[in-house]
Amino acid sequence: MNNTSAEILYQFYVELVDSYPPIWRCFQVPARFTLEQLHTVLQSVMGWKDQYPHFFKVNDKRYGQASAGSAVEDEGAIALTEIFSFDPQPCFYTYDPAEGWLHRLELNEVLEQPEQAALCCIDGERACPPEKSGGVWGYEEFLERLNDPEDPEYDALWQQAGESFNPEHFDSKDVNQQLAEWFA
Secondary structure (H helix, E strand, O other): OOOOOOOOEEEEEEEEOOOOOOOEEEEEEEOOOEHHHHHHHHHHHHOOOOOOOEEEEEOOEEEEOOOOOOOOEEHHHOEHHHHHOOOOOOEEEEEOOOOOEEEEEEEEEEEOOOOOOOOEEEEEEOOOOOOOOOHHHHHHHHHHHHOOOOOOOHHHHHHHHOOOOOOOOOOHHHHHHHHHHHOO
């Protein structure tokens, strides 16, 4: 995706809270995007499969998939510029609240004359944990068990992770290809 107009971009840093070593990404999106579109980008750059609920939290406000009577504001109606233009506050993104995958999202830079594509993942480290691996602390145990061929669930854990799973691997080219397909 080439940036053909003078579109303003937001460059973000996102980290999976309490992950050690840190699992993080640096990416940029058009400032005109909504929180709903940012959710889709986060799913891609982090490596999640969008199988579970999510929400954003900025200060005391929650944004997500709003429904009648919910205390969550509609993420599709909130542009990133409404959240990050004046006094950018840390934004938290929770994916799969039952497992507690909490991400801290920070605006790194506002790019008015970007050199890269409007929507891209710039860098990152480490693979996304497999879905249903128990949150950050469960994931640590999950990794220990993957390294123990004597574990009675060793084969099932590898099946859950995927045969090619490498917790240290991250490739921004794969993410950028997926983003190009999703936002074509």
